Amino acid sequence: MVKLAPSILSADFSKLLEHVQEVEAAGVEYLHIDVMDGHFVPNISFGAPILKSLKGKTNLFMDVHLMIENPDLYIEDFVKAGADLINVHIEACPHIHRTIQLIRSFGVKAAVALNPGTPLSSIEEILPDLDMVLIMSVNPGFGGQSYIDSMTDKIKRLKDMIQSKGLVCDIQVDGGIKLDNVKAVVDAGATVIVAGSAIFNTPSIDETVKAFRKVL
Numbered sequence: 629m630v631k632l633a634p635s636i637l638s639a640d641f642s643k644l645l646e647h648v649q650e651v652e653a654a655g656v657e658y659l660h661i662d663v664m665d666g667h668f669v670p671n672i673s674f675g676a677p678i679l680k681s682l683k684g685k686t687n688l689f690m691d692v693h694l695m696i697e698n699p700d701l702y703i704e705d706f707v708k709a710g711a712d713l714i715n716v717h718i719e720a721c722p723h724i725h726r727t728i729q730l731i732r733s734f735g736v737k738a739a740v741a742l743n744p745g746t747p748l749s750s751i752e753e754i755l756p757d758l759d760m761v762l763i764m765s766v767n768p769g770f771g772g773q774s775y776i777d778s779m780t781d782k783i784k785r786l787k788d789m790i791q792s793k794g795l796v797c798d799i800q801v802d803g804g805i806k807l808d809n810v811k812a813v814v815d816a817g818a819t820v821i822v823a824g825s826a827i828f829n830t831p832s833i834d835e836t837v838k839a840f841r842k843v844l
């Protein structure tokens with residue numbers, strides 16, 4: 629089954645717990661935590677204390693997307709704060725094998741994200757060590773951008789790469805996903821869908837999640 633991962637970047641932070649409880653009650657599987665440092669991406673979001681504040685208040689799987697430089701320095705903090713999966717950008721990790729081992733040493737799942745302009749070949753060697761690959765379908769930094777159409781073919785090629793190696797690895801897609809394009813993204817091979825503005829900037833989170841579920 630395709631999993632849904634609402635990105636709290638688009639939530640109203642003054643009602644964060646309420647919003648998290650709403651998406652959980654609506655039946656999503658993951659909570660996508662977008663961490664931005666103002667260096668790797670041109671925006672600052674929040675750090676581990678926000679994740680820690682949700683610890684014990686939700687049973688959602690905590691999917692932490694680190695859009696930061698030097699992620700190795702912060703991985704332990706995010707695990708202690710409640711991360712179930714840590715996702716680092718290949719562009720921010722010169723020693724990606726070591727970074728993946730570091731993530732695994734804390735007993736959580738490991739994923740790597742690729743910016744739209746980064747080729748799939750950059751993760752070929754590390755693919756057997758990953759639980760998930762994130763294809764960014766917008767340039768990271770902001771919610772509410774438009775899906776880059778050429779990413780659909782990239783998702784298909786990643787699916788072929790995973791299958792040809794006989795691996796089991798989730799494909800997450802993030803950026804510009806709406807009710808009207810999510811089916812094409814899933815048909816291409818996505819198994820985990822991130823949606824921020826499409827879920828949180830709607831009159832009814834519950835109805836929107838149900839509408840996504842109907843398409844997935």
Ligand SMILES: O=C(CO)[C@@H](O)[C@H](O)COP(=O)(O)O
Nearest residue numbers: 768769771772803804824825
């Ligand atoms: O990581 C990012 C942006 O950098 C995403 O997770 C966005 O937050 C998704 O938002 P929408 O495009 O769905 O509004």
